[in-house]
Amino acid sequence: MNNVTLPTLEVCLSPALLHLYDTRNTVVVIIDIFRATSTIVAALDNGAKCVIPVASVPECIELGNSIPNSITAGERDGKVVPGLQKGNSPLEYPKEYVQGKTLVLTTTNGTRLLHMVEGADSIVIGSFLNLDVICNFIAGQNKNVLLGCASWKDRFNLEDTLFAGAVVNSVANNFSINCDSARAAQHLYLSSGGTNFLNFLRNSSHYLRLSSYGLERDLEYCTTPNLHPVLPLLKGREIVIAK
């Protein structure tokens, strides 16, 4: 293969660094492993009609009131927000509950990053739950790709970068990579051994915070590859499964 003609692959480690990247005509993968993008992927695969990401709690409540058969959901600082019906756990959205419903979701990091991206060719939702689907999709697009880590209040986090590294490692041959963040993410993924992600993340800040809230099952679920092999795509204001 001739590297010159390959599209680029870059990793943005924090929303505070997003301005350094040109997202125009780029495929952007939004990554918020603990837990927004894992929740979106699980809810859609379990039959949700769509997910509408919103920036604020009042907006979430207002939109929920105006949409029939909707659920208001979200978290701030990893905790359920009073006034919303549900939290930000993929385990809260089994088929029997979520099927046919619209999820209106607001979170600390993931939904915020999604709204910051400008001019992208497409915005898709990545998580370990749909890892292979994401890799296959971006490898087949022949377009520049940015993997965008939602991080934690702009601070680098290990789990989003680990996922980015898993993607880089999988699709590296399809891209021209001249991005140290992508290289570091790939090294991180290789350090993990590529099998037990949860174990690798056990001393991470987010693991420690969320497990202190009793959310170990969430953490295990969110680090299980390919449980929900769907491709969530932003269309207008709605995230839907790509046809």
Added chain:
Amino acid sequence: MNNVTLPTLEVCLSPALLHLYDTRNTVVVIIDIFRATSTIVAALDNGAKCVIPVASVPECIELGNSIPNSITAGERDGKVVPGLQKGNSPLEYPKEYVQGKTLVLTTTNGTRLLHMVEGADSIVIGSFLNLDVICNFIAGQNKNVLLGCASWKDRFNLEDTLFAGAVVNSVANNFSINCDSARAAQHLYLSSGGTNFLNFLRNSSHYLRLSSYGLERDLEYCTTPNLHPVLPLLKGREIVIAK
């Protein structure tokens, strides 16, 4: 050891993330491996009286004119700046040239980060050339420490993070670490095998850029541990060897 009483150790991956960290009463290590902090360490160990970091080229020239026995030096985008006497290579400052002189230095990343830090207990200059000195110093201070990577125009880079990881790995037992950047940096260092840093960095953005300018010898020099075992410390506007 009781972790609760240990000071914290954090890593800031880019100047664009510096606002997320509290640098007050903290020991801050400035890291710009390719090449500002390597040059500062080499010049001081080779006998320079002091190094004065400045933000702009005009400021560099003006200050150089006003200080007897001084050298104006610097780079922009990795290249020597017209109007300055010397560049940003540690190899430009052998003992016979630099002894007793004041180096007035302006660079793209390293000197900029240094001026951004506010309220620190102390600011020291780190590079592979003085790796063990830095580790011994911060381990003995019993103060919170921030390792600040100068990066490349705010973009994460591999070499500064690799150095931060080498430090984290060396002093981890002396600190309480709850910082994913520090953990990732340590993983990166462990991935490198801890011996041939230059080889590990061969596909990094900065290596590719600087080697295209014919600076391979610089890159090799800057990744050699403990060639210049001194502790450069910011005192007022001057960087001097700590007594």
